[in-house]
Every structure is written in structure tokens, then in C-alpha cells.
Amino acid sequence: MPDTGGLLLVLDGNSLLHRAFHASDGSLEPAPALRGLIGYLARAAAQLRPDAVLVGFDCPHDSARRVDHPGYKAHRPPKPADLTRQLELAPEVLRNCGVGTVVPPAYEADDVLASSAAAARALGWSSVLMTSDRDAFALIDDVTSVLRIRNGGFDRSVLVDAASLPELYGVHPWQYRDFAALRGDPSDNLPGVRRFGARTAARLLAAFGSVDAAWQADHATLRDAVGEQAATSFRDPASREIVDRNRRLMAMRHDLPVPSPESARLPLDYLVIRRALREHGINLGPSLWSLVGGDAPVGALPEVPPEPLPAWAHTLKPRVLHGSMSGRRDPIPGQTALF
Numbered sequence: 001m002p003d004t005g006g007l008l009l010v011l012d013g014n015s016l017l018h019r020a021f022h023a024s025d026g027s028l029e030p031a032p033a034l035r036g037l038i039g040y041l042a043r044a045a046a047q048l049r050p051d052a053v054l055v056g057f058d059c060p061h062d063s064a065r066r067v068d069h070p071g072y073k074a075h076r077p078p079k080p081a082d083l084t085r086q087l088e089l090a091p092e093v094l095r096n097c098g099v100g101t102v103v104p105p106a107y108e109a110d111d112v113l114a115s116s117a118a119a120a121r122a123l124g125w126s127s128v129l130m131t132s133d134r135d136a137f138a139l140i141d142d143v144t145s146v147l148r149i150r151n152g153g154f155d156r157s158v159l160v161d162a163a164s165l166p167e168l169y170g171v172h173p174w175q176y177r178d179f180a181a182l183r184g185d186p187s188d189n190l191p192g193v194r195r196f197g198a199r200t201a202a203r204l205l206a207a208f209g210s211v212d213a214a215w216q217a218d219h220a221t222l223r224d225a226v227g228e229q230a231a232t233s234f235r236d237p238a239s240r241e242i243v244d245r246n247r248r249l250m251a252m253r254h255d256l257p258v259p260s261p262e263s264a265r266l267p268l269d270y271l272v273i274r275r276a277l278r279e280h281g282i283n284l285g286p287s288l289w290s291l292v293g294g295d296a297p298v299g300a301l302p303e304v305p306p307e308p309l310p311a312w313a314h315t316l317k318p319r320v321l322h323g324s325m326s327g328r329r330d331p332i333p334g335q336t337a338l339f
Contacts, residue, residue, distance in 0.1 A: 005123055005124040005125050006050075006051035006052060006120075006123075006125045006126075006261060006265075007048065007049070007050045007051050007052075007125065007126050007127070007128065008050060008051070008052045008053070008054065008116065008117075008120040008125050008126070008127040008128070008261045008264070009041075009044055009045065009048060009050035009052070009053045009054075009127070009128050009130060010053070010054045010055070010056065010112070010113050010116045010117065010127060010128070010129050010130065011037075011040065011041060011044075011053070011054070011055040011056070011130045011131070012056060012109040012110065012112075012113060012129070012130065012131035012132070012133060012136070013037065013055045013056055013057040013090055013091070013094075013101075013109055014057055014058045014087065014108070014109045015109065015131050015132040015133050015149075016036075016037050016040050016130065016131065016132060016149060017033050017034065017036070017037045017083075017086060017087060017090055018033075018083070018132075019036075019132050019149055019153075020032070020033040020034075020035075020036025020037050020039070020040065021033035021036070021080075021082075021083045021086065023036060023153060024036055029281060029282070030280060030281035030282075031086055031089065031280045031281060031282060033082075033083065033086045034086045034089060034090055034093060034280060034282065035277075035282045035284070037090060038097075038277065038282065038284060039284070039287070040130070040149065040154065041053065041055070041099070041291070042284070042287050042288055042290060042291055043154055043287075044128075044130055044147060045266070045290035045291050046287075046289070046290035046296070048128055048147075049290065050128070050266065051125075051261070051265055051266060052100075052125075052261040052262070052264040052265045052266060053099060053100065053264060053266060053291070054099075054100040054101070054102065054112070054116050054258065054259060054261075054264050055091075055094055055099055055100070055101045055102070056101075056102045056103075056104070056108075056109040056110075056111075056112025056113060056116070056258075057087070057090065057091055057101070057102070057103045057109050057112075058103075058107075058108040058109050059103060059104055059105055059106050059107055059108070060087065060088065060103075062105060062106040063106060063108075064106040064107060065108075065249050067106075068248070068249065069245060069249055071189050072188060072189060072190070072249060073188050073189055074189055075189045076189075089280065091103050093276055093277070093279075093280060096272075096276035096279075097268065097272065097273045097276045097277065098268040098269055098272050098273065099264075099268065100259040100263065100264035102116075102256075102258050102259070104253075104256050104257075107253055107256060109131075110131075110133065110135050110136065110252050111252050111253040111256055112256065112258060113129045113131065113136055113139060113252070114139055114252035114253060114254045114256075115253060115254055115255060115256040115257075115258045116129075116258045116261075117129060117139055117144045117254075118254040118255070119258055119260060119261065120143070120144075120261050121141075121143055121144070123260070123261060123262070125143070125261050126143040126144065126145075127143065127144050127145075128144075128145050128146070128147050128159070129144065129145070129146050129147065130146075130147040130148075130149070131146065131147075131148060131149070132148065132149040132150070133148075134148070134180070135180065135185075135250060135252070136148075137160065137165055137169070137173060137176045138173060138176040138177045138180070138250070138252070139173070139252065140160065140161060140162050140165055140173035140176075141162060141173060142162060145159055145160060145161040145162075146159070146160045147159050147160075148160060169198065169202060170198075170199075170202030170203075170205075170206060171201075171202050171205050171206075175205045175209070175210065177247055177250055177251065178201075178205060178210055178211045178243075178247065179198075179201045179202065179205055180246065180250055181211065181242075181243045181246035181247045181250060182196045182200075182201035182204065182211065182243060182246075183196060183197060183198050183201045184196075184242075184246065185246070185250070188249070190245070190246050190249060190250075191242065192242065192246070193233060193234060193239045193242055193243060194233045194236075194239070195229050195230040195233040195234075196226075196230060196233070196234070200226050200227075200230050203225055203226050204222075204225055204226050204230075204234070206225075207221075207224075207225035207226075208225070211243055211247075214234065215240065219231055219232075219235065222234060222235065266291060266292075266293065267291065267292045267293030267294075268291050268292050269292070270288065270292040270294070273288055273291065273292065274288075
């Protein structure tokens with residue numbers, strides 16, 4: 001990433017709150033998932049030292065994608081009542097904390113991430129999009145990266161940029177939507193093309209660059225790239241319908257109204273955050289230092305040599321890493337394991 005006017009951190013509130021909810025199973029706290037979401041925000045801010053933060057949530061009432069395709073996410077079971085309660089609480093609590101928060105009518109947190117990254121780019125800022133979903137990989141470019149929370153929580157988080165995505169999935173960011181459309185997304189009830197898993201999808205895109213270019217190829221060339229069975233499946237007219245549907249539903253809005261990064265700048269007010277959180281039984285103190293312009297608590301986050309970072313990361317502010325990082329497996333080049 002080039003040196004820019006600032007760094008915007010954008011959180012996918014739904015995906016992170018869901019992950020925090022399932023990690024908090026059995027907790028006696030009144031709002032453990034909400035506490036976990038605030039914890040994710042505070043820890044990411046401590047690591048990346050952003051200049052501004054925003055959080056996006058799915059619209060809880062309407063879905064433009066479900067109007068387009070009624071089967072979209074239709075297989076998902078009802079959310080637990082306590083998760084629904086905390087999802088309803090979260091936007092108001094974050095706003096009361098002073099955090100810029102967006103719940104777009106009929107759209108999703110992914111669309112907030114895409115629109116916020118576009119707004120940051122237009123101002124000459126860079127952005128980090130924090131989510132547990134892979135869809136955001138399609139948004140990566142020279143000024144946008146993705147901090148993905150994986151199984152295992154923050155200790156297994158990785159920072160993915162344009163250089164490291166091909167090492168992870170064998171495709172470039174501009175190919176990722178075609179890759180996902182071929183492979184499908186069971187979590188959204190969007191089946192992919194028969195015979196196309198991640199490896200076969202990556203092989204096709206490595207050979208042709210895009211699905212559209214592959215459709216122009218003859219059968220022999222397709223067969224050489226992906227094998228006879230996958231080539232035959234790909235040429236089935238039903239496969240084109242599947243890919244077109246998936247690409248349409250997976251496309252993210254880049255033009256939703258979102259707060260300007262300039263209006264979402266840190267620091268936040270420590271007393272305001274504490275008061276807003278305590279109303280819901282959440283007591284966080286020193287861990288909020290990175291959000292309120294303070295210094296790291298003495299002894300809490302000792303400085304250690306950072307792990308290998310992608311080249312653009314050297315334009316970010318100095319970061320403090322947790323001492324327990326020692327002994328972890330090294331990330332691949334361009335990929336940063338956090339905390």
C-alpha cells in the first residue's frame with residue numbers, strides 16, 4: 001500500500017458478533033457476544049493503529065438479494081434468541097460509544113465494507129476490512145487488505161493483501177468473485193458448478209483469467225486445463241446460469257452512503273465508551289487504550305519483534321504485539337498472524 005492520508009479499519013459487525021457469540025458459549029455475562037465484538041475492535045486497533053474506525057451490520061428486516069433470489073440464505077436455522085438480542089443491541093451500543101456504525105436498508109455488512117473501502121480510496125486513505133467471511137477478498141487491492149478472523153479466534157487471525165491472496169487461494173483479488181461463483185458458497189445457500197471445488201476453480205482461472213474468457217475456449221483447451229469431467233460440466237448451459245446467479249448475488253455495493261473516514265477519526269472519548277458499555281454489564285478499561293488515544297498498559301502488551309509483514313504494512317503506524325506470539329508457526333509471505 002502506498003503512503004496515504006490515513007488508515008481506516010472497517011468491521012463486519014454481524015460476522016464478528018456471531019463468532020464472538022459461539023466462542024462465549026456458557027458465559028454468564030449479560031452480553032458476552034457484544035463484549036467480544038468490542039474486544040475484537042480494541043485488539044485490532046491496538047495492532048494496526050488506525051486513524052478511523054467504522055462498523056457495518058446486515059439490515060435485519062429486508063434483503064435485496066433475497067428479493068432477487070428467494071433461496072439466498074434461506075436454509076439457515078433461526079438465530080438463538082440471545083444472539084438476536086445482542087445483534088439488535090450492537091448498533092445502538094456502538095453509536096453510543098462514539099463508533100461510526102452503518103445498518104444499510106436492504107443490504108449487508110459486506111456492502112458497508114465495500115462502500116467504506118471505496119470512500120477511503122477516494123480520499124487517498126488505505127483500509128483494512130475485518131471479517132470472518134472470505135467474500136471480502138474480492139475487495140483487496142493496492143490500498144485495501146482484509147483482516148480475517150478464523151477458527152481459533154484472534155490468535156489465528158491473518159492479514160491478507162494482494163500479494164498473499166494468490167498464495168492462499170491461487171487467484172488474484174480481481175478473480176476472486178469468479179472463483180467464489182464457480183466454487184459456490186454453502187453458507188449462503190449458493191451451490192457452485194458441479195465438479196468445481198477450490199482447486200479446479202483456481203486452475204480454470206489460472207489458465208483463462210476469467211470465467212468469461214473460459215466460456216470462449218474450445219472443449220479441448222478446457223479439458224487440458226481442468227480435466228474432462230470438469231470441462232464437460234462447465235460447458236453445460238445450467239453452469240452458466242449458476243455462475244451468473246452467484247456472481248450477481250456475490251457482487252457488493254460500492255456506493256452505499258457511509259460516513260466519511262474523516263468523520264470517524266479516533267480517538268474516542270474514554271468516559272463515553274465506559275458509560276455506554278456499563279449500561280449493558282460490559283466492563284472494559286485498559287484494553288480500550290488504542291481507541292481512546294492512550295498508551296499501552298505497562299507490562300500488558302510488551303514490545304516484541306514483529307513477524308514478517310507485507311511491504312505496504314511498513315507505512316502503518318508502529319504496532320505492539322502480544323508476547324505470547326513466540327513459538328507460533330510463521331505466516332506465509334505477505335500474511336500476518338495477529339496476537
